[in-house]
Amino acid sequence: MHIVTVSEMKELEDQAGQKYGLTSPILMNNAGQSAAEIFKSKLLPHQKLTGLRILFLIGPGNNGGDGLVMADHLQKAGVIISCYHWKEHTLNIQGKECIEADTASILETQIQHADYIIDALLGTGRSRSMADDMRSLLARVKQERTQRPHLRIIAIDLPSGLNADTGEVDPGSIEANRTITLACPKQGFFFFPGRDYIGELSVGSIGLPAELESPLRTEMLSGKLVHTLLPERPLNSNKGTFGKAMLLCGSLPYPGSAYLAGSAAGRVGGGLVTLAVTEKMLSFYASSFHEATFVILPENDRESFERSNALIEKLEGYKALLIGPGLGQSPNTREVILQVLEYVRSLPQEKRPHLVVDADGLNNLSALERWWTLLPKGTIITPHPGEMGRLSGGIKVSGGNFERLELARQKAKEWQVNLVLKGACTILADPQGRTRINWWGNPALATAGTGDVLAGMITGFLAQKMDPFDAASVAIYLHTATADLVTEERHIGRAGLLASDLLPSIPNALVNTGDAEL
Ligand SMILES: NC(=O)C1=CN([C@@H]2O[C@H](COP(=O)(O)OP(=O)(O)OC[C@H]3O[C@@H](n4cnc5c(N)ncnc54)[C@H](O)[C@@H]3O)[C@@H](O)[C@H]2O)[C@H](O)CC1
Ligand SMILES: [K+]
Secondary structure (H helix, E strand, O other): OEOEOHHHHHHHHHHHHHHHOOOHHHHHHHHHHHHHHHHHHOOOOOOOOOOOEEEEEEOOOHHHHHHHHHHHHHHHOOOEEEEEEOOOOEEEEOOEEOOHHHHHHHHHHHHHHOOEEEEEOOOOOOOOOOOHHHHHHHHHHHHHHHHOOOOEEEEEOOOOOOOOOOOOOOOOOOOOOEEEEEOOOEHHHHOOOHHHHOOEEEEEOOOOOHHHHOOOOEEEEOHHHHHHHOOOOOOOOOHHHHOEEEEEOOOOOOOHHHHHHHHHHHHOOOOEEEEEEEHHHHHHHHHHOOOOEEEEEOOOOOOHHHHHHHHHOOOOOOOEEEEOOOOOOOHHHHHHHHHHHHHHHHOOHHHOOEEEEOHHHHHHHHOOOOHHHHOOOOOEEOOOHHHHHHHOOOOOOOOOOOHHHHHHHHHHHHHOOEEEEOOOOOEEEOOOOOEEEEOOOOHHHOOOOHHHHHHHHHHHHHHOOOOHHHHHHHHHHHHHHHHHHHHHHOOOOOOOOOHHHHHHHHHHHHHHHHHOOO
């Protein structure tokens, strides 16, 4: 599913008209019908359409037009419909216009008795700040929901006043319980504050032929997409079929990271996981991670080349290599990393393991001039905003605002890497300008070790010979899907998740991708 800017959406609609004769009224009819179908399918189980009361707030453009078509469909299905036309200050109840003098008081009654209010005031054509009377209408709706939390607000295409490109919102915008967006999710949904205004997301069809979307380069990381990318698991297979992953992770103060990343690589289906660790560390893993195999590295006080050679000698046949989580930043460690990178770069492409560099792998690199020239082609890097800032020469990088999209795209190209910029809606960008953005996020993931799990999941998919861009895509999606699953099943709120809680549920999230709505 593609993500569009406002101008890309307009281009799609223009093309639909020119190439397929799909004029604006046809598209609008499709939009309204699809929105009505989605609405019906999402009705709470105890609610029936007959007798349900819905107030539509209708704006002056095509967004209002979508709302009117949707209202018509629902009225035919037995819903009691009232439509308030904001520009004309008129109110229709069940198709009958109210007497002008009474509009304000009848509107107030409709607000008080509505089960649902549909925001069809403004869509992608928002071109200026909201007028005061539109703001006060929405403020009244918001106040009513505070008093009656069962009142549901559904936004058509987008919550009115939201900037569909940047995610900025008008002071008058209100948070929807659900947004039924049309044709494609809009770019601004993935950035804050906009992300918080969308509520549950549904995507309706306006009947655009799929081929029109082929020039688009930005996709939403959806369960459906992930399901198509997952590696096959043929009956006739053994652990060799699913590849070997080597992890250069963990050091004395941070032993857990190698455990978390290694287990995650196994939980996504990697055939064999090897941890390259010192003997001092071995007892920790031997008791907690029975399935791992080990390459024993000389201790930290030995020459760096002895340590890197110990790993390099065993690297043949490994499809994936993760460098970084919990390694620390001593000069010796930095040298080891550089020596391993140099070796991997020197290998012919078919013998090279795919590389993931995370955490202290990135922190060690960011201290070096033109560090990206040290990475082999196709490397995946997974910085959080702080690491991204250091890699970019000390700038401040936001955790969720729109500017991070351009930064991710620009740096993926400049550094020639697959860049995973972590945050509430993680962005994945490749050097050729392709972008995938995760819709899901879970504040419970904001805890130590979850980044190690993500890096390990990517590594586990690389071991299964996945293309790096796809391996990162699948892992990013599954990481948040697993967090949602665990927090829901164990009734954990937005806090209190431990990174290790994710591990046993990764395979369940993997199986669930087949049933995902989005
Ligand atoms: N174009 C199509 O073929 C389809 C569009 N769909 C839906 O239509 C909207 C976009 O429609 P558009 O008419 O371009 O814009 P809006 O309805 O968002 O509003 C334009 C309208 O509003 C006025 N206006 C702009 N800003 C403000 C403001 N701050 N306050 C008050 N009024 C404002 C402006 O002057 C215009 O009169 C899209 O989102 C879809 O919902 C269909 O889905 C299918 C085909
Ligand atoms: K709207």
